[in-house]
Amino acid sequence: MKSPKQNDTTLDKETVAMAKDGEKIITRVLPGFMELLPADQIVFNQMLDTIRGVYEKYGFVPIDTPVIERADVLFAKVGGETAKQIYRLTKGENELALRFDLTVPLARYVAEHAADLAFPFRRYHIGKVYRGESPQKGRYREFYQCDIDIIGNGSLSLVNDAEIPRVIYDIFLRMNIGSFLIRINNRKLITGLLNSAGVGELAVEVMRTIDKIEKVGESEVRKNLVELGLSDDAVKNIFDFLAIRGSTDEIVRKLGLLGVTDEKFTTGVLELTEVVKYMRALGMPDSSFAIDLSIARGLDYYTGTVYETTLVDYPGVGSVCSGGRFDNLAEKYTDKKLPGVGISIGLTRLFYQLKEAGLVKIEASTLAKVLVIPFVSDLSVPLEIATMLRQQGFPVEVYLEEGKMKKKMAYADKIGVPYVVLVGEDEISSGMFAVKNMSTRQQTSLVKDQIYSHIQKGK
Amino acid sequence: MKSPKQNDTTLDKETVAMAKDGEKIITRVLPGFMELLPADQIVFNQMLDTIRGVYEKYGFVPIDTPVIERADVLFAKVGGETAKQIYRLTKGENELALRFDLTVPLARYVAEHAADLAFPFRRYHIGKVYRGESPQKGRYREFYQCDIDIIGNGSLSLVNDAEIPRVIYDIFLRMNIGSFLIRINNRKLITGLLNSAGVGELAVEVMRTIDKIEKVGESEVRKNLVELGLSDDAVKNIFDFLAIRGSTDEIVRKLGLLGVTDEKFTTGVLELTEVVKYMRALGMPDSSFAIDLSIARGLDYYTGTVYETTLVDYPGVGSVCSGGRFDNLAEKYTDKKLPGVGISIGLTRLFYQLKEAGLVKIEASTLAKVLVIPFVSDLSVPLEIATMLRQQGFPVEVYLEEGKMKKKMAYADKIGVPYVVLVGEDEISSGMFAVKNMSTRQQTSLVKDQIYSHIQKGK
Numbered sequence: 001m002k003s004p005k006q007n008d009t010t011l012d013k014e015t016v017a018m019a020k021d022g023e024k025i026i027t028r029v030l031p032g033f034m035e036l037l038p039a040d041q042i043v044f045n046q047m048l049d050t051i052r053g054v055y056e057k058y059g060f061v062p063i064d065t066p067v068i069e070r071a072d073v074l075f076a077k078v079g080g081e082t083a084k085q086i087y088r089l090t091k092g093e094n095e096l097a098l099r100f101d102l103t104v105p106l107a108r109y110v111a112e113h114a115a116d117l118a119f120p121f122r123r124y125h126i127g128k129v130y131r132g133e134s135p136q137k138g139r140y141r142e143f144y145q146c147d148i149d150i151i152g153n154g155s156l157s158l159v160n161d162a163e164i165p166r167v168i169y170d171i172f173l174r175m176n177i178g179s180f181l182i183r184i185n186n187r188k189l190i191t192g193l194l195n196s197a198g199v200g201e202l203a204v205e206v207m208r209t210i211d212k213i214e215k216v217g218e219s220e221v222r223k224n225l226v227e228l229g230l231s232d233d234a235v236k237n238i239f240d241f242l243a244i245r246g247s248t249d250e251i252v253r254k255l256g257l258l259g260v261t262d263e264k265f266t267t268g269v270l271e272l273t274e275v276v277k278y279m280r281a282l283g284m285p286d287s288s289f290a291i292d293l294s295i296a297r298g299l300d301y302y303t304g305t306v307y308e309t310t311l312v313d314y315p316g317v318g319s320v321c322s323g324g325r326f327d328n329l330a331e332k333y334t335d336k337k338l339p340g341v342g343i344s345i346g347l348t349r350l351f352y353q354l355k356e357a358g359l360v361k362i363e364a365s366t367l368a369k370v371l372v373i374p375f376v377s378d379l380s381v382p383l384e385i386a387t388m389l390r391q392q393g394f395p396v397e398v399y400l401e402e403g404k405m406k407k408k409m410a411y412a413d414k415i416g417v418p419y420v421v422l423v424g425e426d427e428i429s430s431g432m433f434a435v436k437n438m439s440t441r442q443q444t445s446l447v448k449d450q451i452y453s454h455i456q457k458g459k
Numbered sequence: 460m461k462s463p464k465q466n467d468t469t470l471d472k473e474t475v476a477m478a479k480d481g482e483k484i485i486t487r488v489l490p491g492f493m494e495l496l497p498a499d500q501i502v503f504n505q506m507l508d509t510i511r512g513v514y515e516k517y518g519f520v521p522i523d524t525p526v527i528e529r530a531d532v533l534f535a536k537v538g539g540e541t542a543k544q545i546y547r548l549t550k551g552e553n554e555l556a557l558r559f560d561l562t563v564p565l566a567r568y569v570a571e572h573a574a575d576l577a578f579p580f581r582r583y584h585i586g587k588v589y590r591g592e593s594p595q596k597g598r599y600r601e602f603y604q605c606d607i608d609i610i611g612n613g614s615l616s617l618v619n620d621a622e623i624p625r626v627i628y629d630i631f632l633r634m635n636i637g638s639f640l641i642r643i644n645n646r647k648l649i650t651g652l653l654n655s656a657g658v659g660e661l662a663v664e665v666m667r668t669i670d671k672i673e674k675v676g677e678s679e680v681r682k683n684l685v686e687l688g689l690s691d692d693a694v695k696n697i698f699d700f701l702a703i704r705g706s707t708d709e710i711v712r713k714l715g716l717l718g719v720t721d722e723k724f725t726t727g728v729l730e731l732t733e734v735v736k737y738m739r740a741l742g743m744p745d746s747s748f749a750i751d752l753s754i755a756r757g758l759d760y761y762t763g764t765v766y767e768t769t770l771v772d773y774p775g776v777g778s779v780c781s782g783g784r785f786d787n788l789a790e791k792y793t794d795k796k797l798p799g800v801g802i803s804i805g806l807t808r809l810f811y812q813l814k815e816a817g818l819v820k821i822e823a824s825t826l827a828k829v830l831v832i833p834f835v836s837d838l839s840v841p842l843e844i845a846t847m848l849r850q851q852g853f854p855v856e857v858y859l860e861e862g863k864m865k866k867k868m869a870y871a872d873k874i875g876v877p878y879v880v881l882v883g884e885d886e887i888s889s890g891m892f893a894v895k896n897m898s899t900r901q902q903t904s905l906v907k908d909q910i911y912s913h914i915q916k917g918k
Contacts, residue, residue, distance in 0.1 A: 038520040059827035059856025061497040281839040368518035380740040397518025
């Protein structure tokens with residue numbers, strides 16, 4: 001089987017289709033948009049299917065909201081850089097915009113349909129979102145997000161915070177892309193620590209600063225924290241806290257030894273302990289997760305547990321899946337208090353990164369298991385054989401065009417189909433059909449009824 | 460099992476979430492956009508899965524193109540009403556627009572990637588498209604199209620025209636929505652008929668006029684044809700032609716008796732005969748299709764075989780799936796001659812119509828087979844049971860919130876889960892767990908290892 005040519009996702013592709021008889025329209029994909037060849041698309045879709053399958057296995061239900069939202073719905077929940085990146089539409093009587101994530105549509109959906117939903121509302125949503133960022137390697141303007149969230153009506157049990165990483169663990173196991181680590185933290189810890197230093201109101205700013213530690217280094221972060229107005233003592237406490245290392249249980253023990261008596265801090269330790277307990281009860285091995293006190297997540301949105309997931313052998317890839325607990329999903333749209341916890345996989349970027357890292361196995365440009373190749377003018381028998389094999393369970397394609405044996409086999413090679421069934425006059429009159437395994441190049445002569453089981457056995 | 464409340468697809472819904480402490484943002488869905496509650500969404504997704512599954516069974520490969528295209532790509536292929544309906548985007552350095560179908564993106568894709576594709580290129584594409592039409596019952600501004608097309612490089616065998624309806628036959632059988640009829644015609648017939656009357660150049664206009672016959676009636680169409688400049692003789696010939704009825708074979712015979720000697724007409728008869736022959740070879744029963752000479756399809760795009768599909772018991776629904784053969788897919792983008800044949804299912808509209816006709820069976824607001832309900836403070840055992848059942852193969856949800864038995868069972872009823880497993884202190888100490896079938900309300904006491912097979916047997 002020939003491996004089909006790989007697509008370079010066309011980010012900088014400048015191919016223009018030009019005609020002799022006049023100018024043709026530019027057909028290259030817009031910068032920042034991913035468009036895959038079929039062989040890549042098949043693998044991409046398999047990943048989507050894996051994610052969806054696991055989400056459903058944990059009892060999440062699908063929703064699908066419009067890509068277009070009222071502009072004021074989106075702008076109510078976002079400011080700064082993200083607001084500038086929103087695609088706006090000029091059409092129609094309403095001010096419109098394309099969604100930039102799946103969380104804002106979820107908030108609107110829950111506010112709108114609350115009376116018809118069962119709570120806790122466990123939904124998954126897989127869809128495209130739009131951000132007009134400057135295109136660069138691995139950054140896309142249109143990309144898939146695959147989100148799960150559990151939304152409570154008024155309250156939501158902490159045990160949900162343990163189920164979210166369990167779902168992610170299942171997905172990354174099935175994706176078979178090497179070892180990964182789900183890193184968890186609880187934002188109440190650093191908030192409590194800052195409270196006890198009398199600078200609790202700076203919590204969000206401090207977390208945003210700490211979040212950059214891997215990028216800018218420790219001394220720069222120290223400097224920035226002092227600039228924020230923190231005392232040397234407070235900065236020392238923060239770095240003592242961040243320096244805590246060890247197994248999950250050791251970290252919990254060391255947190256207790258810090259002597260911080262702030263109630264929020266204590267709650268954070270209890271929550272983290274509880275979440276770890278239930279991650280274990282859900283069957284997650286200790287090797288699959290770690291407490292990482294340096295994870296803060298830039299967004300001021302999160303209020304408790306936070307998650308990041310990294311590929312152990314590819315640290316440069318960064319977090320491939322992040323999320324956390326929040327106190328109130330939809331305060332802009334409803335009076336209901338809707339706490340929740342959720343996580344998101346940015347599949348477009350992940351696919352790009354996995355492919356760059358050589359972790360995506362591209363196999364064939366077809367989903368067909370069998371290509372029936374006729375060598376007769378009347379195609380009735382080849383079509384009957386294809387119908388039989390489809391009914392028995394295989395995806396099957398028939399090569400319907402005219403041409404020489406060489407051209408037809410070249411097509412079979414190009415699409416990478418695993419088996420070919422040859423149907424000519426001799427085969428029809430003898431009732432014995434040639435079945436060719438395209439990997440081994442072995443050819444076997446079989447009666448019609450034997451073809452399925454022969455291929456099914458991988459012969 | 461309680462049937463969950465159905466969603467009225469919110470077309471005219473004017474619910475606004477208002478808060479006491481200030482104005483809240485309007486959360487109602489934009490007019491002309493479909494947004495479903497989970498119970499409906501589950502059925503909608505099952506239909507999408509059915510369509511995709513059949514497309515793949517026939518060897519079609521997936522593609523997924525950006526929703527946003529360069530405006531000139533879209534406007535090159537469209538004019539008139541459709542052009543006015545295109546959503547344009549103001550952002551960025553390029554003039555952008557949202558795709559209004561999946562055929563134009565296919566043309567661009569094939570022109571751009573021709574060198575990397577195997578021909579015939581058999582692709583399926585399931586995605587949302589956008590048309591700013593005036594919203595009305597059953598018409599949507601955002602809707603799913605589910606397309607297959609087979610594109611040849613230079614030429615494409617007529618046998619492909621028989622495979623397309625075979626795929627559709629499979630899909631509608633599996634959807635289980637009553638009897639349906641795939642109506643086929645060949646545009647070469649009417650074109651040839653007009654050629655022989657010396658008015659071949661009017662073919663497109665005439666077909667457009669004939670297409671309205673069910674809407675405006677025969678006498679109006681006669682009048683319009685005369686206005687187009689057709690002689691009384693020519694009009695009579697057209698109506699003699701349209702009046703032909705009978706079984707598939709009778710129609711072919713009667714077409715021969717018309718005495719039209721134009722070459723295009725003769726080719727049309729031969730093509731229709733050949734397509735019917737291969738539809739039968741592919742196992743389609745004669746009851747599933749019919750030659751219908753009145754089908755013209757408004758678009759000037761089609762050049763040979765055309766298809767429409769109707770639900771026999773719901774003629775008012777109109778065509779639920781249409782398509783046809785075209786001579787050249789991408790002449791605006793490339794010099795390559797790319798003939799093709801394809802068909803499209805507009806699933807958003809179809810879903811709406813099937814639901815209106817009572818043909819959509821809404822079952823539950825959950826995909827979970829089992830809901831584990833704990834009555835203990837330590838949730839470890841309930842979580843272990845859920846993990847076990849998931850590993851055995853069921854989608855499982857655990858009710859993690861605190862509350863009374865009544866509240867927990869009300870949730871189980873509301874989501875419509877088929878089975879509940881109750882886990883309390885007594886169950887844990889005795890090792891016997893109560894499994895409740897929510898349809899029969901039968902409760903059975905079982906050891907852990909018996910739960911899966913008990914439920915699997917439907918007890």
